[in-house]
Amino acid sequence: MAPVCVLVGVMGAGKTSTGLLVASGLGVDFRDTDSDIEARAGKPIPEIFVDDGEEHFRTLERDAVATALASFDGVLALGGGAILAEENRAALAGHRVIYLSVELTDAVKRVGLGTGRPLLAINPRATLKHLLDQRRPLYTEVASQTVVTDGRTPEQVAEEILAGLANDRVG
Numbered sequence: 197m198a199p200v201c202v203l204v205g206v207m208g209a210g211k212t213s214t215g216l217l218v219a220s221g222l223g224v225d226f227r228d229t230d231s232d233i234e235a236r237a238g239k240p241i242p243e244i245f246v247d248d249g250e251e252h253f254r255t256l257e258r259d260a261v262a263t264a265l266a267s268f269d270g271v272l273a274l275g276g277g278a279i280l281a282e283e284n285r286a287a288l289a290g291h292r293v294i295y296l297s298v299e300l301t302d303a304v305k306r307v308g309l310g311t312g313r314p315l316l317a318i319n320p321r322a323t324l325k326h327l328l329d330q331r332r333p334l335y336t337e338v339a340s341q342t343v344v345t346d347g348r349t350p351e352q353v354a355e356e357i358l359a360g361l362a363n364d365r366v367g
């Protein structure tokens with residue numbers, strides 16, 4: 197069993213909003229490792245960061261990624277920082293990984309004040325710039341396809357992904 201596709205990208209790339217649309221277009225389930233982690237921890241991500249620290253969150257995230265890749269066959273969205281772990285990047289080999297790319301201007305608009313995103317609690321713009329610079333090469337490394345989302349709606353992005361998946365099935 198393997199996900200139909202795995203969406204990666206920085207916070208605000210639209211993994212959750214676009215992923216839900218792609219899953220609905222395909223008639224399959226949508227799953228988000230951030231939600232899996234919250235369900236397992238029994239508390240929201242900002243509380244996990246405060247109570248247990250980012251390192252513990254990353255441990256839960258590695259477990260959530262491995263479990264979802266092995267047992268889920270719908271559309272899977274990974275947390276924005278999941279690709280930081282070499283173990284997760286290795287686990288993505290052989291999967292259809294779609295990198296939703298977004299540049300700083302649109303990402304800042306989309307995350308607003310960063311509510312619910314602990315890494316963006318202080319100076320979201322500067323932090324997002326740093327995360328984008330650090331992670332762009334890692335997203336690209338694991339991706340089988342990059343879909344640009346700047347200036348586009350989640351519906352337009354989902355349409356491009358669905359067309360690519362349909363094309364694969366025909367070709």
Ligand SMILES: Nc1ncnc2c1ncn2[C@@H]1O[C@H](COP(=O)(O)OP(=O)(O)OP(=O)(O)O)[C@@H](O)[C@H]1O
Pocket residue numbers: 205206207208209210211212213214230275276306307313345347348349350353
């Ligand atoms: N292509 C888009 N155009 C405009 N707004 C978008 C687009 N994609 C997502 N958004 C909006 O940006 C916000 C963040 O999107 P979303 O939560 O889907 O991102 P994410 O990649 O899942 O982020 P995170 O990693 O924090 O979970 C939401 O308010 C969503 O409606």
Ligand SMILES: O=C(O)C1=C[C@@H](O)[C@@H](O)[C@H](O)C1
Pocket residue numbers: 206207230241274275276277278312313314315327
């Ligand atoms: O970019 C990140 O490191 C994160 C992104 C979110 O999806 C959550 O996984 C968490 O807030 C950390």
Ligand SMILES: [Mg+2]
Pocket residue numbers: 211212213228230273
């Ligand atoms: Mg999300």
